[in-house]
Amino acid sequence: MPHAASGIDCDIHPALPSISALFPYLPAYWSEQLRVRGTDGFDSILYPPNAGFSCRADWRDGAKPGTSLEALRRHALDGFGTRIAVCNLLYNVAAVRNADLGTVLARAMNDWLAAEWLDREPRLRAAIHIAPQDPGAAAEEIERRAADPRFVHVLLPAMDETLFGKRLFRPIHEAAARHRLPLAIHAQMTATHATTSNGWPSHLAEDHIAMAHAFQAQLLSFVYEGAFTAFPELRLVLLESGFAWLPNFLWRADRTWKAMRAEVPWVDTPPSAILREHVRIALQPAEAPPDPAQLPILLEQLGGDELLLLSTDWPHAQFAGNDPFPAGFPATLRRRVAEDNPRAVYPRIEVSP
Amino acid sequence: MARHVVAKAEEIPPGSRKLVTVRGREIGIFNHEGEFFALLNRCPHQGGALCKGTLVGLVTSDAPGTYDYSRPGEMLKCPWHGWEFDLRTGQSYCDPKSTWVRAYEVTVEPGEVLAKGPFVAETFPVSIEENYIVVEL
Numbered sequence: 001m002p003h004a005a006s007g008i009d010c011d012i013h014p015a016l017p018s019i020s021a022l023f024p025y026l027p028a029y030w031s032e033q034l035r036v037r038g039t040d041g042f043d044s045i046l047y048p049p050n051a052g053f054s055c056r057a058d059w060r061d062g063a064k065p066g067t068s069l070e071a072l073r074r075h076a077l078d079g080f081g082t083r084i085a086v087c088n089l090l091y092n093v094a095a096v097r098n099a100d101l102g103t104v105l106a107r108a109m110n111d112w113l114a115a116e117w118l119d120r121e122p123r124l125r126a127a128i129h130i131a132p133q134d135p136g137a138a139a140e141e142i143e144r145r146a147a148d149p150r151f152v153h154v155l156l157p158a159m160d161e162t163l164f165g166k167r168l169f170r171p172i173h174e175a176a177a178r179h180r181l182p183l184a185i186h187a188q189m190t191a192t193h194a195t196t197s198n199g200w201p202s203h204l205a206e207d208h209i210a211m212a213h214a215f216q217a218q219l220l221s222f223v224y225e226g227a228f229t230a231f232p233e234l235r236l237v238l239l240e241s242g243f244a245w246l247p248n249f250l251w252r253a254d255r256t257w258k259a260m261r262a263e264v265p266w267v268d269t270p271p272s273a274i275l276r277e278h279v280r281i282a283l284q285p286a287e288a289p290p291d292p293a294q295l296p297i298l299l300e301q302l303g304g305d306e307l308l309l310l311s312t313d314w315p316h317a318q319f320a321g322n323d324p325f326p327a328g329f330p331a332t333l334r335r336r337v338a339e340d341n342p343r344a345v346y347p348r349i350e351v352s353p
Numbered sequence: 354m355a356r357h358v359v360a361k362a363e364e365i366p367p368g369s370r371k372l373v374t375v376r377g378r379e380i381g382i383f384n385h386e387g388e389f390f391a392l393l394n395r396c397p398h399q400g401g402a403l404c405k406g407t408l409v410g411l412v413t414s415d416a417p418g419t420y421d422y423s424r425p426g427e428m429l430k431c432p433w434h435g436w437e438f439d440l441r442t443g444q445s446y447c448d449p450k451s452t453w454v455r456a457y458e459v460t461v462e463p464g465e466v467l468a469k470g471p472f473v474a475e476t477f478p479v480s481i482e483e484n485y486i487v488v489e490l
Contacts (some may be wrong), residue, residue, distance in 0.1 A: 167417070175402070226417025254445075258447045259435035265414035265421070 007338025008349060009324075011186075011239045011282045011311035012076045012154075014117055015066030016041070016091060016109075025108035025115075030101060044090035044110055047206065047316065054169070056317040065315040069120060076314035077123055080322055084342075084349060085314075086152055087113055087126040088239065089185055094132055094157050095190035102131030103141070110145055118150045125349060127155035127184055132164065132172065139171035144178040149351035153237055154181050158214040159186035159195055164247045165221030170230070171352040177231035180347045182280070185218055187211045187240035217247050219275055223253075226266045228278050236279045236347055240313060242287040247301035250275065276304055280345045282311035283325070283337060285318040292328025299330070309345065310338040354489060354490055359421060362461050362484035365389070368426075375488055379404075380457060382439055383440060387462065391457040391488050397445070401433030403454055407441070458489040460469045 016022065019041040023031040026105045033039075047054040047065075059075045066072075076085055080194075080282035089109050096102035099179075106129040113126045128145045130138035154176050156164055164172070164183070176183050194200045195207045195214075217239055221227075228234055251273040257271050267274070288295050312324045319326070325334060343349060359373040365384045372394060373380055379394035381404025395406040403421045410425040428446065437446040443456035464481040 184441060229417055258445075262409070262412050262437065265412040266417045266419070268413070 006081040007078065007083060007310050007335075008342035009082045009312050009314075009348070010075065010184075010237065010309045010342055010346075011065050011088055011284070012072070012085045012314040013090055014072060014087050015043070015064060015089065015115070016071075016112070017067045021116075022105065022108040022112055025111040026104055028086055030104050033101075036164060042092040042095065044092055045191055046187065046189060046204070046267040047090065048081075048204075049288075051090065053317045056320075059315050069117060072117075072124075072314070073121065076312060077121075080312060080324065082123065084123055084125055084310075085312075086185065086349075087117060087124055088155055089113065089127070089129055090186065090188060091129070092157070092188070092190055093129060094188075095192050096131065096133070097136070097192075099131060099134035103134050103137040106131045106138075107141055107144075110141070110151070114148065114150070125150050125152045125346075127151070127153050128181065129155050129279040130172070132156060132160065132169065135169050135171045139175040142172065142179065142181065146175070146181065149348045150188040152346045152349050156183055156185050156217060157190055158185050158211055158241070159189035159193075161190065161193040163218055163221035163225075164227035165218065165223070165227045167225060170227075170250040173231050173234055178233075179233040180233060182235040182237045185215065185241070187215075189214075208220070210247045211240075212242060216245070219249075219279065220253065220271070222278075223267060223271045223274050224264045226264070228274055229266045234278060235286050237309065237345060238279065238281045238315050239259050239311065240285060240316075241281055242285055243281045243302060243308065244287045244289075244298055245281075247298070247336060249301075250303075272303075276307070280309050280314075280341060281307055282309050284311045284313045285316075286326040288326035288328065294325070295328035296330060299333070305333055305336050306341055306344065309335045309342050310335075326350065356433060356460075356487050356489050358462075358467060358485045359488050360486045362486055365486065370404065373450070373488075375490060378490070380488060380490075381405075382459065383408075383429075385440060389457045389459040389461060389486060392438070392440070392443055393455040394486075396431040396433060396438075397454055398431065402430045403429060403431045403438065405466070406430045406432045409437070411437075411439075411446075421481055431486050453455075453465065460487045461485070462487050 049064050093102045093106045109129045118124050128151045130141050192194045253271040357375045364470045365371045367384050367386050370383045381392050381394050383390045396403040408426045409428050411423050413421045413426050427440045430437050438454050443454040445452040461484050463485050
């Protein structure tokens with residue numbers, strides 16, 4: 001197979017080898033606190049390091065997945081012929097109850113990414129990691145980091161104890177919109193609250209599937225809270241959300257809007273139209289139909305060649321081989337998804353560091 | 354097109370409505386503060402009895418959290434799915450160009466004019482002392 005990607009990968013996952021990697025980037029008080037408390041870290045529980053789906057078997061090298069820059073170059077960049085890839089740390093700062101600690105951790109993660117990854121590999125870009133539990137401090141971090149064009153979006157978890165379209169997050173919306181930094185919502189759970197509206201499921205497999213509902217709730221929150229009305233430049237990028245659920249969700253959202261729009265009179269066009277303009281979705285994991293012949297039907301229902309962005313989700317095991325596009329994906333759309341769409345939603349991504 | 358006498362004006366005081374049948378069509382006659390409006394009693398969405406719905410005001414907004422309320426009682430919400438229709442035009446709020454309910458011309462005519470015709474008033478006798486609701490279809 002040729003290198004099908006050769007473009008911009010909007011979702012790869014370097015990982016902290018341990019929390020001590022952040023100590024040089026933390027204020028002395030906080031690195032001492034973490035050392036004294038023996039805090040062991042905030043890795044995402046969605047991807048236990050030894051689980052099969054947490055790293056492709058042909059990418060495993062004995063180290064904790066995502067911790068080696070050499071492995072990243074070999075597999076995530078050279079392996080796909082990727083020009084540019086965006087690093088997203090799945091480190092659960094949103095789950096930290098102490099907002100001050102969350103804020104300094106997020107800042108340290110950004111400093112660590114810049115120094116240990118971006119400075120060493122010019123093909124890498126990164127998310128601005130924030131602690132949304134303190135929206136004011138989060139906006140300050142966006143402001144500070146926006147000066148560095150290698151930071152191209154702002155990362156938020158899909159599952160938290162609240163919905164990020166709400167007005168208390170306006171400082172985050174405003175800062176992101178002003179700097180043309182999309183808010184990237186990633187499949188992630190803070191595990192500080194039940195992962196379904198029916199309480200806690202018993203199995204991790206249920207949490208993974210429940211993500212689709214979490215993404216839907218976040219999308220509606222941004223529409224109905226009027227975040228896009230207040231900040232027309234605001235964009236969302238959904239990472240590891242899948243996209244097959246989207247047509248059904250949009251149909252239902254429009255239907256409900258017609259019945260209940262008086263509740264949200266600032267939403268004066270159908271939610272589907274607003275979301276198609278403001279939302280982009282990463283390709284992998286692609287929950288494509290088992291029959292590849294049905295994929296074009298799904299893509300047509302998604303409505304628009306602008307919607308999808310290339311992603312590999314390295315090092316997670318989402319597909320085999322070196323073609324991240326699922327079987328049946330139209331050849332004519334590949335360049336759009338790999339190049340045109342990412343460049344459109346990330347105006348900063350081509351700026352040389 | 355013919356003009357049909359459908360009710361005595363006094364039967365539909367301000368704030369009330371009456372369902373009438375003209376040439377096999379159920380039509381809702383509304384008196385909104387002395388102005389009369391007539392809409393087909395069939396929601397274009399799924400056929401619900403639209404004219405039995407609640408009359409509400411129009412709410413629009415320039416910004417999240419602001420509510421610009423106007424035209425109280427001039428939007429009719431279908432009792433089935435809550436779609437809103439403009440009492441004056443029959444147009445839906447959400448999709449005014451292609452989703453609308455048929456609106457009919459309504460006038461109030463004195464009995465003495467009606468007596469001269471040409472009007473269709475099979476259902477009840479017209480007396481020259483009273484006023485009548487006339488629907489055109």
